Amino acid sequence: MIENGSPAKTASLGLARKGFRGRIHTIAAAATASDVKAAELERRLLELGFVEGAHVEILHEGPLGRDPIAVRVNNTTIALRRREAMAVLVA
Amino acid sequence: MTTASETSAWRFALVGTPNSGKTALFNALTGSRQKVANYPGVTVERKAGIIQTPGGHRVDLIDLPGTYSLRGRSPDEEITRDIVLGRLASEAAPDLLLCVADATNLRVALRLVIELKQVGRPLMLVLNMIDIARRRGIDIDLVKLSKELGVPVVTSTAVRRGGTEDLMRRIDAMAAGAADASIPNTWKPPTASDLRAAQREADRIIRVAVSAAARPETLTGRVDAVLLHPVAGLLILLGLLFVLFQAVFTGAKPLMDFISAGFDALGAMAHDALPAGLLQSFVQNGVISGVGSVIVFLPQILILFLFILLLEDLGYMARAAFLMDRIMGGAGLHGRAFIPLLSSFACAIPGIMATRVIDNRRDRLTTILVAPLMTCSARIPVYTLIISAFIPDQQIWGWVGLQGLVMFGLYAAGIFSALAVSFVANHFFWRENATPPFMIELPDYKMPRLPNVAMGLYMRAMMFLKRAGTTIFSMMVLIWFLASFPRPPAGAIEPAINFSLAAMIGRWIEPILAPVGFNWQISVALVPGMAAREVAVAALGTVYAIEGGKDVAAQIGQTLAGQWSLATALALLVWYIFAPQCASTLAVIKRETGSWRWMVITFGYMLALAYAASLITYNVAVALGAG
Numbered sequence: 001m002i003e004n005g006s007p008a009k010t011a012s013l014g015l016a017r018k019g020f021r022g023r024i025h026t027i028a029a030a031a032t033a034s035d036v037k038a039a040e041l042e043r044r045l046l047e048l049g050f051v052e053g054a055h056v057e058i059l060h061e062g063p064l065g066r067d068p069i070a071v072r073v074n075n076t077t078i079a080l081r082r083r084e085a086m087a088v089l090v091a
Numbered sequence: 092m093t094t095a096s097e098t099s100a101w102r103f104a105l106v107g108t109p110n111s112g113k114t115a116l117f118n119a120l121t122g123s124r125q126k127v128a129n130y131p132g133v134t135v136e137r138k139a140g141i142i143q144t145p146g147g148h149r150v151d152l153i154d155l156p157g158t159y160s161l162r163g164r165s166p167d168e169e170i171t172r173d174i175v176l177g178r179l180a181s182e183a184a185p186d187l188l189l190c191v192a193d194a195t196n197l198r199v200a201l202r203l204v205i206e207l208k209q210v211g212r213p214l215m216l217v218l219n220m221i222d223i224a225r226r227r228g229i230d231i232d233l234v235k236l237s238k239e240l241g242v243p244v245v246t247s248t249a250v251r252r253g254g255t256e257d258l259m260r261r262i263d264a265m266a267a268g269a270a271d272a273s274i275p276n277t278w279k280p281p282t283a284s285d286l287r288a289a290q291r292e293a294d295r296i297i298r299v300a301v302s303a304a305a306r307p308e309t310l311t312g313r314v315d316a317v318l319l320h321p322v323a324g325l326l327i328l329l330g331l332l333f334v335l336f337q338a339v340f341t342g343a344k345p346l347m348d349f350i351s352a353g354f355d356a357l358g359a360m361a362h363d364a365l366p367a368g369l370l371q372s373f374v375q376n377g378v379i380s381g382v383g384s385v386i387v388f389l390p391q392i393l394i395l396f397l398f399i400l401l402l403e404d405l406g407y408m409a410r411a412a413f414l415m416d417r418i419m420g421g422a423g424l425h426g427r428a429f430i431p432l433l434s435s436f437a438c439a440i441p442g443i444m445a446t447r448v449i450d451n452r453r454d455r456l457t458t459i460l461v462a463p464l465m466t467c468s469a470r471i472p473v474y475t476l477i478i479s480a481f482i483p484d485q486q487i488w489g490w491v492g493l494q495g496l497v498m499f500g501l502y503a504a505g506i507f508s509a510l511a512v513s514f515v516a517n518h519f520f521w522r523e524n525a526t527p528p529f530m531i532e533l534p535d536y537k538m539p540r541l542p543n544v545a546m547g548l549y550m551r552a553m554m555f556l557k558r559a560g561t562t563i564f565s566m567m568v569l570i571w572f573l574a575s576f577p578r579p580p581a582g583a584i585e586p587a588i589n590f591s592l593a594a595m596i597g598r599w600i601e602p603i604l605a606p607v608g609f610n611w612q613i614s615v616a617l618v619p620g621m622a623a624r625e626v627a628v629a630a631l632g633t634v635y636a637i638e639g640g641k642d643v644a645a646q647i648g649q650t651l652a653g654q655w656s657l658a659t660a661l662a663l664l665v666w667y668i669f670a671p672q673c674a675s676t677l678a679v680i681k682r683e684t685g686s687w688r689w690m691v692i693t694f695g696y697m698l699a700l701a702y703a704a705s706l707i708t709y710n711v712a713v714a715l716g717a718g
Contacts, residue, residue, distance in 0.1 A: 027283075036528050039283065040164075046286040047159040048530060049199050051294075059312070063321040064417035070319065070533055075196055077311075077533040079413045084528045 013056060013071065014086030021057045022090040024050060029087040041087055048080075049073045050088055100149045102183055103142070104174055106207065107191035108200055109157035109450075110406075110534040112219040114138075116191055116249035117154040118546050120258070127554055129685050131181055135170045136447075146263030153185070159199060161206060162280050165527075166452050175210055176278065187213045187265075189258075194224035194231060194246070195308070195535070197301060201293035204240060206281060211274035214242050217258060221246040223537075228306045236300035250540040311406075311535045318410055328414050332433055335398050339391050339437040340468065346390035354383030372575055381567035384623065384675065385560040388440050392555055393548060395434050395441040399448060400547045404539035408448060409531050416529050422510040423517030424461075425454035426529060432458065432509065435465035439676045443683055444555065451527045457516050459684060460693055461509040463676050464669065466502045469624040473667050474501055476628050480648035481660040497664075504668050508700065562678035567622060570674065574619045588633050593618035607666070607702065608659040608709035608718075621674045624667065658712035662705040669701035 010025045014032075027050060029042040036044070050056075050073055059077060060070035068081045107113040117125070121140025128137045138154040155174055156167035163169035170179070177184025190207055192200030197218075204216055218224070218231065237244040245261050248254030281289065318324050358375040365371040402408050412426030419426050427449045435442030442462045449455040475498075482494045572592070579590040588594060597615030604614050612634045620627030632647045635654075651660070671677060671694045681690040712718065 034528060041528070042283045043160075043162070043281070043286055044164075044528065044530060046283060046290065047199070047202075048532070049290070051287060051290045060315060060319040060413075061321065062417050063325050063414060068413060068416050068529060070315075070413060074198055076199065078530065079409065079416075079533050080530040081416070081528065084530060 010089040010091045012086045013058075013069075013088035013090050014082040014084075016058055016090065017066075018058050018061045018069075020090075021055070024052050024054045024056060024088055025091040026052060026089040027087055028089050032083060032086040034084050034087070036084070038087075041084060045084070045087060048078050049076055050078075056088070056090060100141075100151050101186045102151045102153070103187045103189055104185035105152065105154045105189050105191055106171065106175060106203070107157060108159050108193075108203060108532075110196075110532055111157070111191045111193045111200060112249050113157060113191040114154060115540070115543050116217065116219055116247060116255070117152065118543055119247075119249040119255050121152055123546070123549075125550070127550055130170055130179075135167050137170075142259075142262070144259050144263050146259075148263060150262060153182075159203065160281060160286070161210075161278065165450070167450065175207070175212070176276065177212075185212065187215060189215055189217050190242075191217045191219050193534075194218040194221045195227060195229060197231075197297055198290075198293060201240070201296060202286070202289045204242060205289045205292055206278070208240075208242065209276070209278040211276040211278075215261070216240065216242050216244045218244060218246045219249055222248045222251060222254070226306075227308060228302075230302040232300045236296065239296040239299055250543065308535050314536055315410070315533075318407070319413065324410075324414055328411055331402075331411075332429070335395070335430070336433055336436065338394050338398065339434055339441065343390035343394050343437070347387050350387050350390070351383065354379055354386070358383075369575070369578070373571070376575070377568045377571035381564045381571070384567050385556065385563045388438065388555070388675070389552060391434075391438050392441045392444060393552060395430075395437075395445055396548055396551045397544070399430060399445060400544045401539050403448070404537065404543060406534045406536045409533050412529075412531065413533065420529070423513050424458060424510075425449050425451060428454065428458040431462055432465055435462040435467060438467050438469065439463040439465065439673070440559070440679050443676065443679050444551070444559075446683070453527065456684065456689065457513050459680055459689065460516060460696075461513045463671065463673070463680075463693065463697065464505050464509040464512065466505040466668070467624070467673075469673065470501075470667055472625040472628050474498060474664065476648055477651070477660050477664050480652040481655075481657055501664065501668055504665075508669065512696070512700075559675075559679045559682045562682060563675045566674040566678055570619055570622045586633050588615065588619070588630075606709070607705035608656070608662040608713075609666075609705075610655070610659070612654075613659075613663060617672065620672050623675065624672050627672065656713075657717040658709050661712050661717070662709035665708040666701050666705045669697050669704055671697040671701075 013020075013024075016022075027042050027045055029038040029045070032038070032041065034041050054074050055072075057072040058069050059072050062068045066082075068079050069085060070077055070079045071085070105113050105117055117138065117140065120142045124143075125138065125140030128139075129135065130137050135156060140152050140154070142150040142152050144150065153174070155171040158168045158171045161168075161172045161175060163172040173179040174182050174185065175188060188207060188210070190200070190204050192204070204214070207214055216237075218233075221231075224231065233244050233246070243261070245257050247258050318327060358379045361374045361379055362371060365374060399408070402411070408427065411429070414426075415429050416426035419428055424432075428446070430448060431442045431445040433442075434445050439462050442465065443459050446455045446458045446462070449458060478494050478497050482497050485493050487493050487496070570593075573596065574588055574591050574593040576592055577590060579585070579587045583590065594615045596618050598611055600617075601609070601611045601614040604617075609617075612631065616627050616630035616634050619630045628647065631651070635647065635650050677690050677694060680693050681687060684690070
């Protein structure tokens with residue numbers, strides 16, 4: 001939320017499909033349906049390495065409803081539900 | 092740092108993110124000189140051990156729960172935070188924090204180091220798994236890294252012999268004399284912007300001090316293409332679970348039979364060696380069978396934990412949770428709850444112990460709560476006895492055996508009620524806490540190391556024997572006492588148990604159980620039946636004074652068929668789906684949750700379900716003419 005580049009063409013990681021590659025533009029936790037409070041979700045994502053500018057790639061999708069997703073963040077693989085991944089805006 | 096005197100040992104604490112290899116390093120440093128206990132008042136495991144350095148120094152080492160930050164989002168992480176900050180009354184503040192990092196995966200770990208620096212306590216970074224990093228061509232400039240971080244850095248390979256020598260030398264060098272550099276503690280819970288800034292700083296340091304991997308890990312990706320495949324991955328998981336279930340259920344059976352037979356033989360020897368009377372009964376039925384009822388669980392626990400430790404070390408557990416998350420999540424269970432619940436089909440005791448694989452306390456408690464509803468193998472003797480005595484051996488729709496169908500129905504009822512209870516618990520009892528999000532790291536695959544697995548297995552076995560064993564044993568002695576006192580009057584014809592406290596309790600609860608169709612004999616048999624579910628079969632035999640013999644179960648069945656109505660039999664079957672008829676399970680719940688509260692809650696809700704379900708079953712059956 002610090003970065004304020006052009007608002008152009010960002011999409012949510014929570015909607016992206018397997019094989020998607022991109023960079024994190026913003027962490028916008030307020031807009032998700034997660035049960036976790038926005039400020040807490042934002043910090044949890046940051047602690048796992050979801051920081052603006054990081055490279056992300058969706059490696060795998062869960063067997064039911066393509067959920068959860070396994071995301072490569074720079075050098076680590078993190079599994080999370082799409083509901084929480086909605087907070088990660090990618091470009 | 093204060094210089095260590097001869098008497099007072101240093102205290103070091105291991106801190107690190109999950110998957111940093113912290114526990115493997117702890118095992119390598121302390122060997123068998125370790126002790127597992129609980130922190131007072133919480134259910135968090137306290138792992139401590141002793142390091143003997145080559146230089147002859149002694150260091151008390153404590154392995155803190157893995158965490159990504161000191162914010163303390165769970166009871167485990169709060170313990171880590173409080174010890175690091177020196178806030179915990181029962182623990183002296185550590186003299187040195189050893190922050191363990193996976194050398195192949197430094198990003199998140201360095202951010203944690205930056206946060207830990209604010210605490211102002213002496214800190215050292217241990218780059219673990221340095222061998223794997225070197226093999227992949229990751230070149231870490233230790234001097235630069237240490238300078239940029241402002242923290243001493245040492246490398247280690249926890250799983251290799253001699254892999255901790257550098258670390259040991261550093262510890263000895265410190266003993267030579269280090270000044271007590273007390274830096275004020277400036278730590279406060281990091282905000283989102285603090286975390287961002289720290290991560291940027293960590294990324295900057297990595298750019299300066301670490302060269303990118305020349306040979307990035309590709310094996311994990313290739314294996315995951317199969318193991319996380321939506322169809323193949325699930326099939327492989329199901330196959331693994333099938334093997335696990337077979338191993339726990341069938342594989343442990345010969346050993347368990349052997350142990351039972353051994354203790355029976357020992358009991359018979361004691362019986363012959365001692366004069367008939369109270370002492371003989373106490374030694375044979377109280378002490379020997381009490382110890383036996385603890386030891387008999389060991390094969391299942393060892394087999395189950397062997398699987399769990401191997402899968403955990405391999406890195407597969409996180410993958411299995413990924414595959415199962417949606418499936419288990421529908422009922423409000425954690426993706427990792429499937430192994431404990433599956434194991435509970437063999438026996439709830441290893442199952443409840445296996446809930447340790449679930450990090451989140453709330454998810455773990457829900458799983459513990461419903462695990463005893465899974466149809467364990469001890470229910471089978473009770474089910475087969477009643478089914479073969481009351482359910483006609485006939486086919487319905489031409490091809491389905493009625494007896495098998497009833498058995499299937501009992502299993503299905505157990506599974507369904509477990510899911511229903513966890514659903515209810517999640518939606519009504521945990522409402523004050525939000526669902527913890529499923530967010531876990533999928534670590535790179537690693538070959539499990541035998542010494543590590545063996546150490547884990549040994550610790551689990553000892554913990555079961557010491558902690559749960561004592562409670563199970565005392566409950567067994569109590570049940571023996573209830574079934575043996577007072578003694579029958581001289582010349583009594585009726586079985587001795589009919590004069591005991593157990594019979595008094597049975598007769599006392601009989602009016603309460605009469606509405607569900609239970610007679611006083613059943614009520615009495617349920618008291619010693621608390622020892623284990625299958626004991627009820629023998630207890631019924633005792634109460635009905637059936638002479639033991641080769642086919643005693645068949646005789647009991649005939650007697651019951653003559654004495655009970657079908658409605659009573661059905662009500663007892665339904666009772667056994669739900670009733671908390673197992674003192675050992677309750678003992679383990681008490682030990683694993685660290686409180687009587689959860690044991691009482693489990694006992695209460697299961698009893699209520701059992702009563703309500705039997706009541707409905709009995710009355711419906713009577714109304715349909717089965718009374």
